[in-house]
Amino acid sequence: MKKVIVVLMVMLSATTFAQKGEKYRRGEMRQMTATQMATLKTKKMALALDLTKEQQAKIQALNLENATQLTERIAERKARRNSGEMHKPSADERFERKNQHLDRMIAQKGKMKKILSDEQYVRWEKMVRRNATHRKGRRDHRSARR
Template sequence: MKKILMIALAICAIQITSAQANNRGQKAMDLAPEEMATLQTKKMTLLLDLNQSQQDDIYKINLENAKLRKAHMAERKAKREHAEATKPSKEQRLEMANKMLDHKIAMKAKMKNILNDEQYAKWEKAQAKRHAKMKGKAKKKHAGKRDK
């Protein structure tokens, strides 16, 4: 009897944790682009010790990126709701990858113009760490799908 109760309790805990994890992503979607840009700029200010003019320049970049992300999220959500969520063709994937890489190159160039050498090196290191973390999460996600 105790074992059954413990198993039921563990399953409930897993369900609650899973629901909270899904909720976190939803909260980020509820923020306005201006709020996202402000938060990201403040985080970068703390990390890189930015002066006021750097903060203003980076806020503009972050705002532009937040608006772009928000538009992409809305587009994906609309496609999901209308059941148009088909896998992109090889050409479409190539085009999306090229757009993303062009955007990253432009971002690096803008950041290099705004930040000094020490700040830029710190930013690059943080980006690499973030990329590795996201890659790890993607591996876990795909491993979970394969197990099912």
């Protein structure tokens, strides 16, 4: 009986530690500068898509532009939250925000199509879809806990 209890305790503690190790740390990315975020993203893409030096330079510039815009949006949202101006957006505000987001995605897709070869573009689209699915699953999991 004691052996069974000891084995169960070991298994329980092992699964607890394993889950903590896989946790996504969103705060780490937010503490990076736009240049650091762009560099890391470009290097990941270079590994996954076998980019040439010329492609890496173009994508680095594109990623830097996107990371700069992201840090600006985060700073604006943080300033609104700190000033107490945060409010639940109306349906029109949510529509406008989503519309702007989709416009940015369409523009990003067009720019990537110009930079990447056809094979690389197909692999990039698969990466984007996989990442979006992963984020959606994480978002659904977070909302279920609340």
